[in-house]
Amino acid sequence: MIVLGEDELQQAEKALAPLSPAAVKVYGCLFSINRGKALNLEVVADSWPDFSVLVCKPKVQVRFKHLTHTPHIPNRHTDNAARYTEVPYIYSVDINHLDAVTDLAAQHGVPARTQCVMHLLPLFSVPxxxxxxxxxxxxxxxxxxxxxxxxxxxxxxxxxxxxxxxxxxxxxxxxxxxxxxxxxxxxxxxxxxxxxxxxxxxxxxxxxxxxxxxxxxxxxxxxxxxxxxxxxxxxxxxxxxxxxxxxxxx
Incomplete structure (x- = not known):
């Protein structure tokens, strides 16, 4: 995985615009980071500049017992499967990919439980x-x-x-x-x-x-x-x- 620098972060934000449901949280993180509002976060990509997966995570990982708390954000290509080395806690995942994430967790012996299901309600402005x-x-x-x-x-x-x-x-x-x-x-x-x-x-x-x-x-x-x-x-x-x-x- 590649840690994105300042220029890459700006390019990634532009690449995800206009906003789409599949990338709403990673776009929000990029928007905050690029404006100095989320200094404790970093973004990594599977490749650059032609990335398929972006992961937003804390710069310093916080450990709870034996689990690493690393939030992941859905990739921008919904037809590409994400590969994670550790996924003890996922903040959000498209419900269409929930079964795939659950199966991946089972393969690695990680217990999976859905805490809640939420509706995504974006507000789109008209030029x-x-x-x-x-x-x-x-x-x-x-x-x-x-x-x-x-x-x-x-x-x-x-x-x-x-x-x-x-x-x-x-x-x-x-x-x-x-x-x-x-x-x-x-x-x-x-x-x-x-x-x-x-x-x-x-x-x-x-x-x-x-x-x-x-x-x-x-x-x-x-x-x-x-x-x-x-x-x-x-x-x-x-x-x-x-x-x-x-x-x-x-």
Whole structure:
């Protein structure tokens, strides 16, 4: 294993960006080390610069009875198996690799026990240049995904919302079309919030609603929305941003 120096640590941080679930903890350690916030840690790699495994561990190992306390962090290539000489305590491991780690521990006579299972909840920021108003040419896409859309009349309604009121969308970073959007109805309620299925769970909708609400408040608009009964996802999103329920209406 190779102990990374200052330059290598900077390169490793860049190599792991953008952040991915498989490398979230090692990226966090690298980020801290490179800013002088974790001076008691060092990072070793299986090879350099084309590494497959990174291990973050204390510079001075602390021994408890006959076990070495050395935290390991998952490698950036989930299809590569990590080889460890001593693994008495692992802070975290992708649940998809838990069986492999348990088998490895058994091979070395090390007892294995899972203390708890946790959900990884990253917060992804959306670059400013990808958040833009919808344009008239996007009306067909919005209409095709709208629950109450799909015909010429609804298309004209969507086109009217885009042309006469504020709207926001997250654009595809590859120069394509909108991935997520929110509009304002003629009665000024927020609506038609939608994210393409393959781009969900990235925080796009929450980012757009937050931005749009702030913009409307600055313009002196009333800020409100309607959420269909039973739509717990949308209800949870809006209430998490401070919207409060005022009862039901038809």
């Amino acid at each position: 400013e240049d990808r958040i833009r108003p919808l344009q008239a040419e996007h009306a067909a896409l919005v209409n095709s995904t709208w629950k109450y859309g799909g015909d010429h009349n609804s298309y004209n309604s969507v086109l009217g919302y885009i042309s006469n009121h504020p709207s926001l969308c997250v654009m595809d970073e590859g120069g394509g079309g909108p991935l997520s959007w929110v509009l304002v109805y003629h009665h000024l309620a927020l609506g038609l919030l939608y994210t393409l299925p393959q781009h969900r769970r990235k925080g796009y909708a929450k980012t757009l609603v937050s931005r749009m609400a702030g913009r409307l408040l600055e313009l002196g608009y009333p800020v409100y929305c309607f959420v269909e009964e039973g739509n717990s996802a949308s209800y949870g999103l809006f209430t998490s941003l401070g919207f409060t329920s005022s009862g039901c209406c038809d």
